[in-house]
Amino acid sequence: MKTHIDGRKAAPYFFLLPFLVFFLIFRLWPIVWSFLISFFELEDGSIASFIGLSNYATIFKDPTFIKSIWNTIYFVIVYNVIMIFLAILLAVFCNSPIIGCKKAYRAVFFSPIAMSLPVVAVVFDLIFARNIGFITSLLGIFGVEYNYRIFASMTGAVWAVILMRVWRGAGYYCAYFLAGLTSIPEELYESAMIDGANSFQQFWKITLPLLKPMLVFVIIMSTILSFQLFDEPWILTQGGPANSTLTLQMYLYQTSFLKQDFSKGAAVSYVMTLLMLAASVVSVSRQKDSASGRR
Amino acid sequence: MKKVLTVLLCMMLSLSLFAGGAKDTAATETAADNGKTKLEFWTWLSSDDAIDAYNQMQDEVEIVKVQMSHADINAKLAIALQAGTGAPDIYQTTQRYYPQFRDSGHMYDMTAVVSDVMDGYPSSLQDLVTYNGQIAGLTPDVSPSVMFYRADIFEEYGIEIETFNDLIEAAKILKEDGIYMLPIFNPAGSWGANAVGMLLGSREGNYFTPDGKVIHDNEDLEIVLEFLDQMVDEGYGESLTFFTPEFWGEFKAGKIAAWIMNTAEAANLKTNAPELSGKWKIMPTPRWDDKDTALSGYWGGTVISVTDQSKNPEEAAKFVKWLCGTVEGQVWAGKTWSAVPAYEPAYDDPFFQEGDPYFSGDNIYSMILDTTPFHYFDWASVEMIIGxxxxxxFAGQLSPEEAARAIEDTIAAETGR
Known part of the structure; x- marks a missing residue:
């Protein structure tokens, strides 16, 4: 039987083939494989025996893992609240008709994300340095002694990490909110002004509701990215003191690459995925509720 | 015709993906421009001059250095060995992390090539590189402790140190003028376990017995922790994250008077605080007051091994032997990354008897005392627990005694040792 291939119909698939091959081998297969190995014991890189949910049970019994979950959730919530508040504030500032040199401000706000992370870490290290840092010098002018070592404090270190991340992220997400602001019709503000609404009322009743789609997008993206927090605490504190800045991603790295337990590491990564998924679902469903007028 | 061309183009694009993925690894026998066989060497050290010297002295192979952090080497090597592909011909790692690779069964047996130089190493290092009776690597260097100190500060305050109690007494005086006696790793991170291990070694102590059992009720550990806790609690030591700009900044600002550390950090000091040249001197590690003799603690040192994925393992092993098991190679290691020789005959070479102008003419090698063999097991877990x-x-939530017991119990529980 002769099979006839319609060249016109087949051509798009041929063009897609390089991507599909790449995607299947380098994206999909690692996802499937890592899920599989989370239920198996590995020996010399190969599957040795089925251990069911044993890896999952083991990590949930590990207090360090539980601590890393709480640290991550704490960070995600605190960071996102502060960062989004600041990003909106910066966007409104940049979008205000009474502000000049808007492009310059935008460039300045956006620049932290373009800076190399190790350089930023060096800068923050020297800002907080107890004896030779910027804060010490600044307070010294007023005769105030600064004797706090933030990176050695179990409560302070996490705030140093949050501050650094906010400093990097606020300007970046400000660009998203600026895009959202420019799509709000000017007439709405004019009508509100005629009705006697002040600036705060305009922001609360017009700007914020109409920014909601962008807000949800930023929350989801920022939440997913902040669940993967690794670089900042790794450079600044290595997860210390006493695991107070240890995040899930760092725990995953320690398990997989330092302790070389890849199957347990795979289990950690799927717990992370579930947490990110849950956070995203909650954000999206709240947006839907809000859009349909439910409270 | 057009269709055929389209299909061919797509197939070529698809195949090019695989072609791109077929990266040259250790398994390659790529010839260098000069016709030599290339051997890949993973290291984090600036050993270029030593490698160049070896490349010029023979015509068989060209060692190609791939530089990355030792954390990256450990992570990438672990994956490559498990995957059966992607490992280099030769790699360097820290002695404390080496056992996990040595015991993987993926090291080339170097016995036939290097057995004649093994007598040149202390027995503890011979044991370290031996697995199932086969020699799996060689040690190019060791990292015993010495005490670097600011000669100008010590002179100004009339400080003379022989024991650890002398350190504390002198620290009380320096504190009044805002000078710290020592930098203390706080937060501890991975450095904490190594620094405590080094001080333990200077007391003939260990975390583990030679056969890998956790030492319980470890009095040496308790004494070391008491010393560190007092340094932080009384403000005699400065809490710092090691090797950060703040860390070097405090050195340069004259805030730190001394540093008990491994010899390899001499090179780090010179690189990061060149303006302090001539202000430092070196002395042996102080003696603990309850001990009769002073010892150098042991920080670690490194190991170089050949993987079983190498297509030219014998040639690779010859390079390792030259660098680690000949006087010439050890002198190059000393010149390029300030290595303290692991191969004992090297100490007779004049290079290792010279003084260093940075340290006011002191010779660092002459400040090294006897060391006790230090035992490394499950080091990744141990580092995290101790940290x-x-x-x-340091936060005041555990006393030194409680911290010692918590360290012992947690290591035993987590590693089953």
């Missing part, structure tokens, strides 16, 4: 307990102690 956490030290942080809790």
């Amino acid at each position: 956490e307990k030290l942080d809790l102690m």
Whole structure:
């Protein structure tokens, strides 16, 4: 039987083939494989025996893992609240008709994300340095002694990490909110002004509701990215003191690459995925509720 | 015709993906421009001059250095060995992390090539590189402790140190003028376990017995922790994250008077604080007051091995032997990354008897005392556990005694040792 291939119909698939091959081998297969190995014991890189949910049970019994979950959730919530508040504030500032040199401000706000992370870490290290840092010098002018070592404090270190991340992220997400602001019709503000609404009322009743789609997008993206927090605490504190800045991603790295337990590491990564998924679902469903007028 | 061309183009694009993925690894026998066989060498050290010297002295192979951090080497090597592909011909790692690779069964047996130089190493290092009776690597260097100190500060305050109690007494005086006697790793991170291990070694102590059992009720550990806790608690030591700009900044600002550390950090000091040249001197590690003799603690040192994925393992092993097991190679290691020779005959070479102008003419090698063999097991877990307990102690949540017991119990529980 002769099979006839319609060249016109087949051509798009041929063009897609390089991507599909790449995607299947380098994206999909690692996802499937890592899920599989989370239920198996590995020996010399190969599957040795089925251990069911044993890896999952083991990590949930590990207090360090539980601590890393709480640290991550704490960070995600605190960071996102502060960062989004600041990003909106910066966007409104940049979008205000009474502000000049808007492009310059935008460039300045956006620049932290373009800076190399190790350089930023060096800068923050020297800002907080107890004896030779910027804060010490600044307070010294007023005769105030600064004797706090933030990176050695179990409560302070996490705030140093949050501050650094906010400093990097606020300007970046400000660009998203600026895009959202420019799509709000000017007439709405004019009508509100005629009705006697002040600036705060305009922001609360017009700007914020109409920014909601962008807000949800930023929350989801920022939440997913902040669940993967690794670089900042790794450079600044290595997860210390006493695991107070240890995040899930760092725990995953320690398990997989330092302790070389890849199957347990795979289990950690799927717990992370579930947490990110849950956070995203909650954000999206709240947006839907809000859009349909439910409270 | 057009269709055929389209299909061919797509197929070529698809195949090019695989072609791109077929990266040259150790398994390649790529010839260098000069016709030599290339051998890939993973290291984090600036050993270029030593490698160049070896490349010029023979016509068989060209060692190609791939530089990355030792954390990256450990992570990438672990994956490559498990995957059966992607490992280099030769790699360098820290002695404390080496056992996990040595015991993987993926090291080339170097016995036939290097057995004649093994007598040149201390027995502890011979044991370290031997697995199932086969020699799996060689040690190019060791990292015993010495005490670097600011000669100008010591002279100004009339400080003379022989024991650890002398350190504390002198620290009380320096504190009044805002000078710290020592930098203390706080948060401890991975450095904490190594620094405590080094001080333990200077007391003939260990975390583990030679056969890998956790030492319980470890009095040496308790004494070391008491010393560190006092340094932080009384403000005699400065809590710092090691090797950060703040860390070097405090050195340069004259805030730190001394540093008990491994010899390899001499090179780090010179690189990061060149303006302090001539102000430093070196002395042996102080003696603990309850001990009769002073010892150098042991920080670690490194190991170089050949993987079983190498297509030219014998040639690779010859390079390792030259660098680690000949006087010439050890002198190059000393010149390029300030290595303290692991191969004992090297100490007779004049290079290792010269003084260093940075340290006011002191010769660092002459400040090294006897060391006790230090035993490394499950080091990744051990580092994390000790780091956490030290942080809790520095935060006042554990006493030194409680921290010592918590360290022993947690290591035993987590590693089953």
